[in-house]
Amino acid sequence: ARQVVRRAVVGSAPGDSEILSALTPREVQVLRLIARGLDNTAIAQELFLTKRTVQNHISNIYGKLGVASRTEAALLALRHGLGAASSEDSA
Numbered sequence: 001a002r003q004v005v006r007r008a009v010v011g012s013a014p015g016d017s018e019i020l021s022a023l024t025p026r027e028v029q030v031l032r033l034i035a036r037g038l039d040n041t042a043i044a045q046e047l048f049l050t051k052r053t054v055q056n057h058i059s060n061i062y063g064k065l066g067v068a069s070r071t072e073a074a075l076l077a078l079r080h081g082l083g084a085a086s087s088e089d090s091a
Helices: 002-010 016-021 025-035 040-047 051-065 070-079
Strands: none
Touching (some): 016 051, 025 040, 025 051
8 A cells, every 4th residue: 555655656746846846834734634534523623723724725725736636635745744743734
């Protein structure tokens, strides 16, 4: 399964970097946590937000990235190295 994901994230679609630059810093944090596999409740706890606020951020992320699912958003994030654990996530 990891090989399938790895193959899917190797290529980067043109303009992905520009699309990611449209995200707010908080949306980038949420996207990074999605890519790490956290659900909305865990993201809310990690970032000290309400679950509804997380849902709003995710909706905005989908619109800005032009994706329709959490999986698509996570794959795009992984292409850009946003899935790695980092101390920035809790900052």
